[in-house]
Amino acid sequence: MSTKELKEEIRKAIDSAPDSVLNDILNYLHETNSADSEKLKLSHNLNKILKEDKELLKRLSL
Secondary structure (H helix, E strand, O other), X not given: OOHHHHHHHHHHHHHHOOHHHHHHHHHHHHHXXXXXXXXXXXXXXXXXXXXXXXXXXXXXXX
């Protein structure tokens, strides 16, 4: 997928995102724009773990 296509998909996802997460998205984008590559990699890996284990984390939080 080209950069232009990726940006369009991101715009679509943001347009359909609930208002409650828009601030989180903005904060995440600001953080990634100012982070160094090591922090970016760590953030990406943490996000991946949270996505993969979302249901487990929900059960643990109850």
